[in-house]
Amino acid sequence: xxxxxxxxENPEAWAQRDQVGDTEYFGAWRAYYRSMVxxxxxxxxxxxxxxxxxxxxxxxxxxxxxxxGPYANTKEQLAGFIVVxxxxxxxxxEWASRCPATAVGAVEVRPLAPxxxxxxxxxxx
Amino acid sequence: MTDSHSAxxxxxxxxxxxxxxxxxxxxxxxxxxxSAEDALSEALLAALxxxxxxxxxxxxxxxxxTAARRRLVDRARHEKMRAGSALTLEVIASESFHVSPPGPFxxxxxxxxxxxxxxxxxxxxxxxxxxxxxLGLEGSEIARAFLVPPxxxxxxxxxxxxxxxxxxxxxxxxEPRELPxxxxxxxxxxxxxxxxxxxxxxxxxxxxRGLTEEAIWLARVLLxxxxxxxxxxxxxxxxxxxxxxxxxxxxxEGHFIPLSDQDTNRWSLVMIGEAxxxxxxxxxxxxxxxxxxxxxxxxxxAERARTGYTDWHAIALFYERLVQLSPALGAVVAHAAAxxxxxxxxxxxxxxxxxxxxxxxxxxxxxxxxxxxxKGMNRYGEAVEAFDRALGLADDxxxxxxxxxxxTEISRF
Numbered sequence: 001x002x003x004x005x006x007x008x009e010n011p012e013a014w015a016q017r018d019q020v021g022d023t024e025y026f027g028a029w030r031a032y033y034r035s036m037v038x039x040x041x042x043x044x045x046x047x048x049x050x051x052x053x054x055x056x057x058x059x060x061x062x063x064x065x066x067x068x069g070p071y072a073n074t075k076e077q078l079a080g081f082i083v084v085x086x087x088x089x090x091x092x093x094e095w096a097s098r099c100p101a102t103a104v105g106a107v108e109v110r111p112l113a114p115x116x117x118x119x120x121x122x123x124x125x
Numbered sequence: 126m127t128d129s130h131s132a133x134x135x136x137x138x139x140x141x142x143x144x145x146x147x148x149x150x151x152x153x154x155x156x157x158x159x160s161a162e163d164a165l166s167e168a169l170l171a172a173l174x175x176x177x178x179x180x181x182x183x184x185x186x187x188x189x190x191t192a193a194r195r196r197l198v199d200r201a202r203h204e205k206m207r208a209g210s211a212l213t214l215e216v217i218a219s220e221s222f223h224v225s226p227p228g229p230f231x232x233x234x235x236x237x238x239x240x241x242x243x244x245x246x247x248x249x250x251x252x253x254x255x256x257x258x259x260l261g262l263e264g265s266e267i268a269r270a271f272l273v274p275p276x277x278x279x280x281x282x283x284x285x286x287x288x289x290x291x292x293x294x295x296x297x298x299x300e301p302r303e304l305p306x307x308x309x310x311x312x313x314x315x316x317x318x319x320x321x322x323x324x325x326x327x328x329x330x331x332x333x334r335g336l337t338e339e340a341i342w343l344a345r346v347l348l349x350x351x352x353x354x355x356x357x358x359x360x361x362x363x364x365x366x367x368x369x370x371x372x373x374x375x376x377x378e379g380h381f382i383p384l385s386d387q388d389t390n391r392w393s394l395v396m397i398g399e400a401x402x403x404x405x406x407x408x409x410x411x412x413x414x415x416x417x418x419x420x421x422x423x424x425x426x427a428e429r430a431r432t433g434y435t436d437w438h439a440i441a442l443f444y445e446r447l448v449q450l451s452p453a454l455g456a457v458v459a460h461a462a463a464x465x466x467x468x469x470x471x472x473x474x475x476x477x478x479x480x481x482x483x484x485x486x487x488x489x490x491x492x493x494x495x496x497x498x499x500k501g502m503n504r505y506g507e508a509v510e511a512f513d514r515a516l517g518l519a520d521d522x523x524x525x526x527x528x529x530x531x532x533t534e535i536s537r538f
Contacts, residue, residue: 089243090294
């Protein structure tokens, strides 16, 4: 099964991105990424730019609304995602618990829904 | 030809005995509990229709398994047209899923219990899931016991089963390093079915909510599949001790009778005997735990049936260890009550005063014990106040009446 690890970070973690040189947090991320690749479970993913770089689009009452900022106005913001291929939720939770972001934010584990994708793509993946 | 009455009772007894085993086996590989339940209930209906004609099969459980399996395959084929249930189809078509009757099939109920009490499942839904999937209770029965509308309970059960399936919670016995914590979640969920709050030493003994037999049944299932875990034996011993006093807990007029005033002749010696044997066996593992300690405390209370008195010193010691092991509010309050019996109300009150007052604002047993101790110290003004709080927080009419009686006693002073 494929799971998305949705990485949420607090403002302090975001601030670390602007620091020059290696921080402990970055070192931990590098090691984490490597161990996923070595274990053969990494199936993709990317970090996201800061939430203030987000722009949110809605259609309401026939009008397009474009708004500066992320969809949800919370302290911990979506910071990136990783897709992993693992046999069960427990295995995914174990990998999520190794993620450095769990110390400064949270990681949500969500199964991907390939059957929904097939409905959209009419079967051709 | 079998008469329809004996066919019906054969179906019922097969369902009672094998429901959980069949659901566990049918869903262990697909992780699809809801489909397994649907398939099994269709198989049970088919049995009701055909057993009167064909006779009761030699191995009813194998018959039911074959029938349920056939329905699962049909359903998965049908669903494949719409959405991908490739996993389901692949699994149920596989050899491992074939059982040649009358051969036994593996007992996967332990895995099912661990799935129901998985940390990814909402703690409030763990007990209802167990009751439904392992014992086959109807959603409406469970809803009644948990005081929620049937539609709400059904919805929550569906959501929980969807989570098991879509999130891919594996049917596995946890690894040894995770086992203690995961087992505790299973034990907690079973104990939650029994109903909380009965063990308060000072006699604020409230009744369970009608699932006590089911809880004991679940514990027996767990013991059968996990015979070497002393805490499982501890839990069953604890519930049997409490259940042994069921009929002594109410007077013939329905009035609540606290433990210390109960007529021990009305206790069930059979249940006490079984609880004692379980506890003694648990002790041989030399791995004490929360449920063994709670059962040991009830065992001391049960001794009164034989000796005529209660060894509060032993009870206070067990509570002290229990508080060290897991300082739940109930254990701290009960410890204070037991210490008061041994060393006087003053010492008990001192222990109660160490509890953070914010934690007890709506905790009824605290106020009941406090009132009892203050009364014993002739501090009637404060006692009345505490009785009032206990009375206001009581959720059982019989307990309210008993508190009211005590309050009336005080006001005569």
